[in-house]
Amino acid sequence: MSDRTEIVIHPVSPMGGRKVSVHALGVDADLGRAFTPADVSEFLRRAGLEDVDLSEDGLIQWEGGGPEVWSANI
Numbered sequence: 047m048s049d050r051t052e053i054v055i056h057p058v059s060p061m062g063g064r065k066v067s068v069h070a071l072g073v074d075a076d077l078g079r080a081f082t083p084a085d086v087s088e089f090l091r092r093a094g095l096e097d098v099d100l101s102e103d104g105l106i107q108w109e110g111g112g113p114e115v116w117s118a119n120i
């Protein structure tokens with residue numbers, strides 16, 4: 047088991063937005079449904095993870111498209 051923090055932004059939901067989840071210290075947590083990158087930043091800030099690079103080259107695993115994808119129509 048890895049002690050590394052893993053942040054996942056899931057694909058766009060049919061209801062809109064993208065689920066944000068984090069795995070840290072052996073615990074999985076859903077942080078909420080983000081509709082913009084600013085939402086992701088706020089969820090991470092509330093979880094104590096500030097100044098996280100939101101780019102595709104950063105710590106975050108983007109599923110179903112990168113930080114520019116917020117609609118299922120893209």
